[in-house]
Amino acid sequence: MKAPLAALAAACLVFQTSTAVFAEHIHSDYSSPSEISYEPTNRQIVDSSTSRYASYLSDSGYKLICQGNLVAAENLLKQAVALDPNHFAAQCNLGYVLNKTGRAKDALPHLLYAFYSFPEEPAVVPLLAGTYQLLGNLPAAIQLCRLYISRFPGAPNRDYMAAITRHLIAESTEQATKNYNWTKKNVRVFIHPGSGLQGYREEFEQVLKESFSSWSQAGVLTFEFVRKPDRADIECVWTDDVKQLGSLAEGGEAVLNHQGNAVSHARIMLLTNRNSAVAAMSLQEMRALCLHEIGHSLGMMRHSRNPSDVMYFTVAATATPSSSDIMQLQRLYTH
Numbered sequence: 001m002k003a004p005l006a007a008l009a010a011a012c013l014v015f016q017t018s019t020a021v022f023a024e025h026i027h028s029d030y031s032s033p034s035e036i037s038y039e040p041t042n043r044q045i046v047d048s049s050t051s052r053y054a055s056y057l058s059d060s061g062y063k064l065i066c067q068g069n070l071v072a073a074e075n076l077l078k079q080a081v082a083l084d085p086n087h088f089a090a091q092c093n094l095g096y097v098l099n100k101t102g103r104a105k106d107a108l109p110h111l112l113y114a115f116y117s118f119p120e121e122p123a124v125v126p127l128l129a130g131t132y133q134l135l136g137n138l139p140a141a142i143q144l145c146r147l148y149i150s151r152f153p154g155a156p157n158r159d160y161m162a163a164i165t166r167h168l169i170a171e172s173t174e175q176a177t178k179n180y181n182w183t184k185k186n187v188r189v190f191i192h193p194g195s196g197l198q199g200y201r202e203e204f205e206q207v208l209k210e211s212f213s214s215w216s217q218a219g220v221l222t223f224e225f226v227r228k229p230d231r232a233d234i235e236c237v238w239t240d241d242v243k244q245l246g247s248l249a250e251g252g253e254a255v256l257n258h259q260g261n262a263v264s265h266a267r268i269m270l271l272t273n274r275n276s277a278v279a280a281m282s283l284q285e286m287r288a289l290c291l292h293e294i295g296h297s298l299g300m301m302r303h304s305r306n307p308s309d310v311m312y313f314t315v316a317a318t319a320t321p322s323s324s325d326i327m328q329l330q331r332l333y334t335h
């Protein structure tokens with residue numbers, strides 16, 4: 001007897017916990033809040049004109065982040081922290097840029113400095129949690145998320161952080177998920193139009209097609225783009241509404257219909273717009289998101305434990321499947 005048709009959704013936490021920091025949210029006078037219990041000893045005295053110039057560089061850096069120009073932002077933020085290491089927003093936003101561009105290791109000292117120097121500031125905690133998430137240190141990320149929720153119970157993104165915490169906990173426990181595979185060699189793909197959606201860019205479709213092509217290099221499946229959804233094996237749907245996904249923390253989702261281990265249909269949802277200060281998705285992020293969700297649609301339902309794989313549960317700046325991603329797919333189709 002044939003196994004019944006079933007549907008399975010891959011829960012993906014594709015986004016990092018982090019978002020860029022608004023300079024206006026920052027206490028400019030460190031000594032005023034009375035509840036500060038930690039005084040860093042290596043605090044450097046900076047004269048007020050140097051500090052003002054550092055603030056100017058930091059604000060300009062933040063504006064560049066909002067415009068998506070991370071290279072120029074990094075340059076200004078590095079100058080700002082060199083002039084004034086106690087500039088909270090500059091340290092945080094430099095950490096943010098380094099996280100975003102695949103250099104979480106380099107982000108760590110900046111964010112740790114901000115975290116220990118400004119314990120009353122909520123903004124650094126999700127950034128630092130995001131760094132540990134990207135580095136594969138889930139216990140540290142979970143600890144920081146919990147600290148954030150307990151220390152800042154009124155934070156507006158509390159629900160988002162709680163959703164992330166649940167994903168991190170699920171991810172750090174043993175995954176019982178099975179893998180699946182297509183029984184055909186040529187898989188037909190239909191891409192629904194995305195124009196008009198918030199954050200949608202015409203280039204996204206090309207990025208999505210290139211992502212399929214990257215996976216075809218594993219040599220096990222070929223992809224054919226069809227003009228009608230009723231002939232498609234995989235359907236790709238853009239959305240600007242995070243509520244259509246399984247949780248607030250997700251950037252995408254893949255739902256597989258399967259009979260036993262054989263996939264009969266897959267539907268990929270891709271979020272075009274994120275609910276944060278910097279809402280627009282860069283092409284680099286979209287590519288990482290597409291590669292990850294396509295990987296699920298090909299039957300790889302388990303996440304990798306290695307942050308440099310596109311099948312790691314958080315995707316930062318991965319532009320192409322790693323050799324281990326490719327091997328994983330080949331293994332699925334050669335048994």
Ligand SMILES: [Zn+2]
Binds near residue numbers: 010012292296303
């Ligand atoms: Zn996933």
